[in-house]
Amino acid sequence: MSLLPNSDSPVPAETASRSRGPEEVTERLLNSAITVFSERGFESATVSDIARTCGLTTGAIYARWPTKRELFTAVIEHTSAQRMLLLIKDAEATTAEKLTMLGATLFISTRDDTRNLWIEACVSASREPSLHPAVAQCQEAEAGDLAEIVAEGKASGVIDPSLSTDAVVFLCQSLSLGTYLAMRVQAEERGRPTDDDWSEIVARLIRAIRPGH
Template identity: 30%
Template sequence: MPPIVSDAHKENRKKEILNSAFVCFAKKGFQEATINDIVEHSGISKGAIYNYFKSKDEIYLELMSNQTVQVYENKKLELSKKKSAIEKLNFWFDAYLEMDPFLEENKAHFAIHIEFKLHASRNPELMEVLNERRHKYFVREIAEIISEGQMAGEIKQNVQPEVFADLFWSVIDGVVSQTIVYKDYPYQQTINEVKEMYLQRIMTTS
């Protein structure tokens, strides 16, 4: 009779695999890193890894999901304390202003994510997963804030919530991506300028 493995043990083993995968992806890049690299780093056999994940893609999606949910839940708690839509939009901009994109761990996250998006662009199933995540955790969040601001009279009625939500994340993604390559990129100044232009465009009092 095989030994009974507790749920806690399974969860810990899964975290070990994910942590090792992140290290390997950060070191070699998503495309170049292999399951064998994860085996070597984690000390967990290939068969055991495949008990938890069917593929490298699935490992990355779990990493991304865990990170997104954690950040999202933390941000939702803080957002609940903000009274107006403009305060909430300021909060989102300030969250990126306060982040240091040049920290190696942050740069690794950004680089791996960009690599995976390019990889996923050739796979309709992966693209569907990424698109669903984008709408659920990102576009919808900002679009709802904008709609709330329109109802309260803070935001102009001719602002299309989903379009400006997409604009917000497109700019943030674009600015962050520059820091992966350019060490002297004026990250905070750029975010500040974008914040000012964005809010001026949408606020009824601007």
């Protein structure tokens, strides 16, 4: 009788995870946590739910994050680090193009676990003082990235140098949070602006912050 495993037999998820590097397993866990937290919120989501979604045991999670709160914090930091990475790192894009891309992303109506998670993070941070520092730190990191775009815009003449950078950044972040939240709760019978109408509004906002306006 052969002691070798049948090559056609399915490999259990937990066993398969051991063949992957620890970084890949951590990435899988974080991505599963993003999905579960974004769907159920911090309070309702459980570590078991996340482990089940990922096909691993709760031990794999607790070995990395001793508490659900620490896992949630890690998820917030993980998603925040990726939210604007491609936009900020696109050295060839002009400031106007970056602002236009930012405006376009505000109007994406398809389900987005990352944006859902950020809504849940903000709500949870307003209720749980222990979560506030992590959310505030991520918000500040994003503000720093946006401030770089504003500085580029002022230097290139796209943004009026007399405008407050903090005010422009705050407007961008408020629009980002507000538009997605509005789309989540909007009544189905209420018509939404067309893509062309939204693009025109964004274009006018960009023109409004140019010098001379």
